[in-house]
Amino acid sequence: MRAMHFQWAGLCVCLFLATQIFQGLCLLVWLPPPDSAAAALGNRLHLLDVARRLAVLGGLLAMAVPYAVIALDRFARMPVASLLGLVFALFFLLLELLHRGLDLAIVSQEWAVQFAAATDAAQREALENRFRSWESATRGIYLPLLLSGLIAWTCYAIATWNGDGERWSRLAAIAFAANAARVLARILVAYAGATWLSFTGGLHVYLVLTIAIYGALAVWLFRRAAGVKESAPPAAAPGAS
Numbered sequence: 240m241r242a243m244h245f246q247w248a249g250l251c252v253c254l255f256l257a258t259q260i261f262q263g264l265c266l267l268v269w270l271p272p273p274d275s276a277a278a279a280l281g282n283r284l285h286l287l288d289v290a291r292r293l294a295v296l297g298g299l300l301a302m303a304v305p306y307a308v309i310a311l312d313r314f315a316r317m318p319v320a321s322l323l324g325l326v327f328a329l330f331f332l333l334l335e336l337l338h339r340g341l342d343l344a345i346v347s348q349e350w351a352v353q354f355a356a357a358t359d360a361a362q363r364e365a366l367e368n369r370f371r372s373w374e375s376a377t378r379g380i381y382l383p384l385l386l387s388g389l390i391a392w393t394c395y396a397i398a399t400w401n402g403d404g405e406r407w408s409r410l411a412a413i414a415f416a417a418n419a420a421r422v423l424a425r426i427l428v429a430y431a432g433a434t435w436l437s438f439t440g441g442l443h444v445y446l447v448l449t450i451a452i453y454g455a456l457a458v459w460l461f462r463r464a465a466g467v468k469e470s471a472p473p474a475a476a477p478g479a480s
Contacts, residue, residue: 245464258298283351324394392419
C-alpha cells in the first residue's frame with residue numbers, strides 16, 4: 240500500500256465526519272424539532288433537511304474507501320478478520336444507502352409533497368399513518384444493519400490490534416472497538432429493553448462519540464501514511480546505474 244492510499248482514506252473519513260457534524264447542526268440548531276408526524280413531514284420539505292440527507296449519503300459512500308484500504312493493509316497479517324470486516328462493512332453501507340435512499344426518494348420527495356398539497360383531512364391523516372408505518376418498519380430494517388456493523392467493527396478491531404510497534408498503532412483498533420460497543424448498546428436498547436443504556440442513543444452523545452471515533456480513525460490513517468512514506472526506499476537519482 241502506498242502513502243497516498245492512506246491519505247485518501249483519511250480524507251474520506253474527514254468528509255464523513257464533516258457530513259455528520261453538518262447533520263448534527265441541522266437537527267440540533269437549524270431545523271425545528273418535530274413533535275408530530277405532521278411536523279416531521281413538514282421538515283422534509285426544508286432545503287436544509289434535503290441537504291443534510293444528501294450529505295449523509297455522500298459521506299456513507301466515501302467510507303467505502305477507508306474500509307477497503309484498511310482491509311487491504313491488514314490482510315497479510317489478519318486475512319480472515321480483514322476480509323470479514325470488509326464484507327460486513329460493505330453490507331452495512333449497502334443497507335444504510337438503500338434505506339436512506341428510499342427514505343429520501345419516497346418520504347421526502349413524494350409523501351411530504353403530497354402532504355403539503357393535501358387539503359382533505361382524511362388524505363393528510365392517511366399520509367401521517369403511512370409515515371408512522373414507515374418509521375416502525377425502519378426499526379426492523381435497522382436490526383440486520385446494526386448487527387452487520389457490530390460484526391464489521393469487531394473484525395476491524397481484531398485486524399488492527401497488532402500494529403507496527405508504534406504508540407499510535409492501536410488507535411484504529413480502539414476506535415473500532417468503541418464503535419462496536421456503541422452499536423451493541425444501540426441493539427440492546429432497541430431490541431433487548433436495556434433502558435439503562437438509553438443515554439447512548441441521544442443525538443448529543445452520538446455526535447460526540449462519532450467525532451471521537453472517526454477522528455481517531457482519521458489520525459491513524461494519516462499517521463499510517465506518514466509511516467509508509469518514511470519507510471519507502473529513496474528514489475534512485477536520475478542517471479544512476
